[in-house]
Amino acid sequence: MIKARLGMFHENVRMSVTNILSNKMRTFLTILGIIIGVAAVIAMITTVSGVTGEITSQFAAMGTGKFSVSANGTELRPGLTSADLETLRQMDNVTGISVSMQSDVVARHGGNWSDEVTMEGRNTVYFKHNENMIARGRGISVLDEAQYARVCLISEGLQEQLFYGHDPLGETLSLDGHTFTIIGILSTENDNDVMTQAMGNNDNEKCIVPYTTAMRMSGTAYIKSIEIYVADTEKQSDTIELTKETLKRIFNGRDDDTFTVINMSVLMDSLNTITGMMTTMLAGIAGISLLVGGIGIMNMMLVSVTERTMEIGLRKALGAEPNMIQMQFLIEAFILSVLGGTIGAVLGVSISIMLCNAMDITFVLSWNAIVLGVGFSALVGLVFGWAPARKASKLNPIDALRAA
Amino acid sequence: MSMATYFSMRDIVKTYHVGEEDQVVLKHVNLDIQEGEFLSILGPSGSGKSTMMNIIGCLDTPTSGEYILKDRSIGQLDQHELAQIRCHEIGFIFQQFQLLPRLDAMENVELPLIYAGISHSERQKLARKMLIRVGLGDRMHHYPNQLSGGQQQRVAIARALATNPTLLLADEPTGALDQATGKQVMELFHELNDEGRTVIMITHDLSIASHAKRIVNILDGVLSEGVSEYD
Structure with a gap:
């Protein structure tokens, strides 16, 4: 039973990949939103963390081994x-x-x-x-x-x-x-x-x-x-x-x-708080574009379900159960968004490297940003792919075949 | 050949909701089919013959009445059990072939075997065997658009046979084919029937229907034995 399910999963992945590759232009346009979203998230986070690192190291250079006293x-x-x-x-x-x-x-x-x-x-x-x-x-x-x-x-x-x-x-x-x-x-x-x-x-x-x-x-x-x-x-x-x-x-x-003691490490802490807030805010804005990208995927999947009504009906006639159909479309949405996320990650890292070079700061690859970007896009794919997949699974095979 | 009952329909009514009105498509249909029969359901478009096929094929359930397929009351089964019956016991053949254009002949034939949970190597073996069986041993890796209509329908028949079903259910199987090719397909149906498979064919064409050993006629949702004089 488990082997059969694994086989089914493998087949679903294969069918999804075949379908995604069969219409490259449309696939690209569908995942463009995700690509831009993930690229934005990663470029922002890595660039900001690069800048932060630069500032921190300058602070550290100034702040280690000394502190200031201001005495009125x-x-x-x-x-x-x-x-x-x-x-x-x-x-x-x-x-x-x-x-x-x-x-x-x-x-x-x-x-x-x-x-x-x-x-x-x-x-x-x-x-x-x-x-x-x-x-x-x-x-x-x-x-x-x-x-x-x-x-x-x-x-x-x-x-x-x-x-x-x-x-x-x-x-x-x-x-x-x-x-x-x-x-x-x-x-x-x-x-x-x-x-x-x-x-x-x-x-x-x-x-x-x-x-x-x-x-x-x-x-x-x-x-x-x-x-x-x-x-x-x-x-x-x-x-x-x-x-x-x-x-x-x-x-x-x-x-x-009468006096104030200024410790650089305290200043650095508040600086880190500020840059942390900035990163979160920027990531939030980029997150919105990911959300928009997700809606793009949902739209595309809905179109795909409508277009492939006959295929869905046929698959049901051949013995596919609703959950298998749902899984197939869900996997397709997932693969689409992860593909978009991966391309976006590569793009985002490239942009960040260019920005860091332009600003003359050290580029630091932020795995957190990549995991966050790709992970969030995968989640978006699952969430926004769910409704179309559900719609596909609910299709009545007779109506589906008659529509052809 | 044993003549056990394959399925029986008792007082089947099927109603569709069209807007405010209920449209009765099947009106108290009774039908008994023995194992190994070759039956044609003859009727013009809109007569309810497609609905008959969907109910026989477990793609749809009747509004009332009882459909008993091999001692199981279909109305009592859940989605999973119905899918299992469609997968293992029924082979569907459609007028427009319904082959997936992005898959080659082999992959199209493998499709029902995927849902039957059969391993990749076993699927290929079976698909190859079925394609050879329908005379397409040299066209296994052709895509549907590289095949003639007759060849496409034979791929569809190979696909219907892949899970070795006991019932072949064909909806206007020659509707999209020229006469000569249609005749070849009919010969194939005869062979499959001779092997012991039950064959049910739905058509509006009397000359095609006459290939079957038994013909029932459907008109306005009413089923009657023999050929009526509608055309």
């Missing part, structure tokens, strides 16, 4: 002092603290004036961890910090504005009236990283000076923004907890709005 402090203590930095520096697992200050200045060289540019106060640790920021020259040294040296690094944009292409290294320029010696040129490469872009300060016209110099210029003793580098990333969360306790102590037990 209290009214009496609006930020961190050098002594506080030293306290934080002494914490277990901390290798260094990079400082960040920002203000707007106007730069001048000879008779050339710049627009308002960003002046960043940085320290040695910052350049130790961002070596690729320096295109030429050198970064800020410990000595520069200690001596409140009037030295700076300028961006290529600022160089173009003030020096018209001639080498500015060793030259001087004036920042808000203070004379600085140029010790390095900043690379533009680094402006491409996501965090810089996300924070909106990818302006090409900026300069970096020792943070101590910047503090003196703006007349402040407080630092509001730092990044803490850790030795062991595994223990980063412990270090974060320790940092929070230390900061709470510094700010007299207040931890309400």
Whole structure:
């Protein structure tokens, strides 16, 4: 009995394939909807996951081994002092603290004036961890910090504005009236990283000076923004907890709005949530096109049932039972949609590879997307093939044969 | 030859609903057929002869009355059992041959054997045997459109014979054939009847009907023995 059923199944598959192949153009048009739907699902999901992977790896590159602290402090203590930095520096697992200050200045060289540019106060640790920021020259040294040296690094944009292409290294320029010696040129490469872009300060016209110099210029003793580098990333969360306790102590037990610790991995989590939602939404839209494709298959199968009324009647006269007829049409719808799904998967992956190449990101084959796309199209075939198959199985053999 | 009853029809009425009205197609038909008979059901179009064929062939069930085929009351059987009877006991032959155009002669003949659950190799053996039996041993892999009308009808007969049925049920088997070819088909029917198969032929053509050993006449749903004077 089982062998007979298997034989029947085999015959059904064979008959379906014969029928599908006998009208290639119509088969193609029928499954076009499914092809487009699956291709869209797979192209979207793999491309989005490629982009996500790219962003994640950039985040990981920035976010591993460090975290940021933003300290607004209290009214009496609006930020961190050098002594506080030293306290934080002494914490277990901390290798260094990079400082960040920002203000707007106007730069001048000879008779050339710049627009308002960003002046960043940085320290040695910052350049130790961002070596690729320096295109030429050198970064800020410990000595520069200690001596409140009037030295700076300028961006290529600022160089173009003030020096018209001639080498500015060793030259001087004036920042808000203070004379600085140029010790390095900043690379533009680094402006491409996501965090810089996300924070909106990818302006090409900026300069970096020792943070101590910047503090003196703006007349402040407080630092509001730092990044803490850790030795062991595994223990980063412990270090974060320790940092929070230390900061709470510094700010007299207040931890309400006096400081914020920004952990990159938390940012990454929310980024993943966002891209996950985006993927789901895109897949949902593509799913609608799959649904439309399914209706196309149903329409085609209904036409097929009508066209093959005589065949169905004959098969019944020859001893086919209704469920065998139903199975035959269901298998045909299934094969059609899986065929469409497979072609769509190949197309979708090709589109995704092209898109990833165009966007210069690494293509990652997403098996999940393929299984989802092809699986869903198979399901669509079964669901939308069911009604026509049922209709075929219910056909009265006499009416069916008489219609011929 | 034993003369056991093959089937008997008792007071068969068949009514179709056409719009609001009921149309009575068969009016209290009684018919007994012995095993090995060669019967013609003669009637003009619209007389109810196609309905007769459908009921005899277990493709349709009567509205009232009893149809007993080999001691089974057909009205009591379910879809599965009816399909089994059509598959194993009845061979159908149609006016338009009803061959599937995408299948070659062999595959067409194999069709009922698929539903009988016979293995592929066995099917091929049987199909080959049947095609040789009807004289188409050299046309096994021709498609229907590559065959003449007479050859197509012989493929259809081979298909009807494939499951070795005891009853051959033919609906206007020569209707689409020229006279000479029709005659060959009739000779084949005689041979099959001589082998012991019951043959029932439905036709509007008296000259074809006369090939049978017994003729019943149907007119307006009323069955009568012998040839009436309708034409």
